[in-house]
Amino acid sequence: MKICRVQESVVSTVKHPTYEGKTLYCVVELDEVFKETGKEFLAVDRVQAGPGDIVLVMQEGNGVRQLFGIQDLPIRSVIVGIVDQVHTS
Amino acid sequence: MKLGRVTGTVVASTTYEGLEGVRLLVVQPLNTALEADGPALVMADAVQAGPGDMIFWVGSREAALAMVPTFVPVDAAIVGHVDRVGSRDVTPAFEDRG
Numbered sequence: 001m002k003i004c005r006v007q008e009s010v011v012s013t014v015k016h017p018t019y020e021g022k023t024l025y026c027v028v029e030l031d032e033v034f035k036e037t038g039k040e041f042l043a044v045d046r047v048q049a050g051p052g053d054i055v056l057v058m059q060e061g062n063g064v065r066q067l068f069g070i071q072d073l074p075i076r077s078v079i080v081g082i083v084d085q086v087h088t089s
Numbered sequence: 090m091k092l093g094r095v096t097g098t099v100v101a102s103t104t105y106e107g108l109e110g111v112r113l114l115v116v117q118p119l120n121t122a123l124e125a126d127g128p129a130l131v132m133a134d135a136v137q138a139g140p141g142d143m144i145f146w147v148g149s150r151e152a153a154l155a156m157v158p159t160f161v162p163v164d165a166a167i168v169g170h171v172d173r174v175g176s177r178d179v180t181p182a183f184e185d186r187g
Contacts, residue, residue, distance in 0.1 A: 007121050008175030010092070010145065015169030016135055016155055024145070026092070026121040026174065040120045042090035042145055051175075061151045074135075074147050074155035074168055077090050 003030045003083055006053045010042060018073050025049070025079065027057060032088045043077035056081035091126070092119040092171060095142045099131050107161035114138060114167065116146060121174065133163040136170060141181035143171040 004027035012024065022044045029039040034054060046067065049055045058064065058080045065073045067080070097115035104111075112134035120126040135155045138144050144167045146152075152166035153159055172180055 009173075010171055011173035012145065012169040012171050014136055015145075019169055024090075024169075028121070040091075040126070042092065044090075061149070061154075072154045072159050074151040074166065075090070076147055076149070076151045 001080070002057045002059065003032070003034070003086065004028060004043070004055055004057045004079075005030055005034075005036070006045075006049050006051050006055055006079070007040075008051060016074055018070065018075065019044075022075075025051070027055065027077075027079070030054065032086055034086070041077055043079050044075055045079045047079055047082055049079050049082055054083040055079045056083055090145055090147045090168075092121070092123070092174070093117060093130075093132075093144050093146050093167075094119055094123075095138050095140050095144060095167075096129060097140055105162050107158070108133075108163070111156065111161065111163070112137075114140075116144065116165075116167065118146075119143075123174070123177075123179065130165050132165040132167050133161070134167045136167055138167050138170060143179040143181070145169045145171055
């Protein structure tokens with residue numbers, strides 16, 4: 001899983017039916033000291049995150065399909081947690 | 090999953106089994122600032138997109154799952170049209186449509 005910062009929401013009306021009712025955000029990947037790595041992608045929100053939040057993003061299709069309980073789900077990145085603190089030695 | 094802008098179409102008369110009738114489009118991946126992010130890719134289209142459209146797409150195995158029937162040989166698929174990113178309207182102007 002990756003630590004990311006939520007940037008902006010993405011509004012889409014015409015989409016694959018499995019994306020109906022799901023919130024999509026642009027997120028930027030961070031390192032362990034919350035510095036941006038420059039990688040940006042989209043992620044579906046499962047934890048009511050919002051712009052500016054530091055979140056945990058899962059990028060594994062099979063895990064996502066288990067999470068939503070749907071076979072053949074074309075979603076890869078899901079926000080699965082809101083990060084409060086990261087401690088590194 | 091990433092943002093992208095459709096820039097063209099691809100015609101392939103001979104394709105592998107399962108890819109017949111699948112629309113193939115050239116897409117420029119974009120970052121949140123809507124700047125080009127990496128080289129253009131050919132993608133299968135699951136949502137009737139066309140040149141000029143702002144879209145979001147998914148890669149690898151999930152791309153095949155977006156197509157009907159699943160497990161067609163694709164590694165990137167367009168799964169939605171994007172209307173707005175944050176407060177920015179990103180729908181193409183009428184004259185920009187292909």
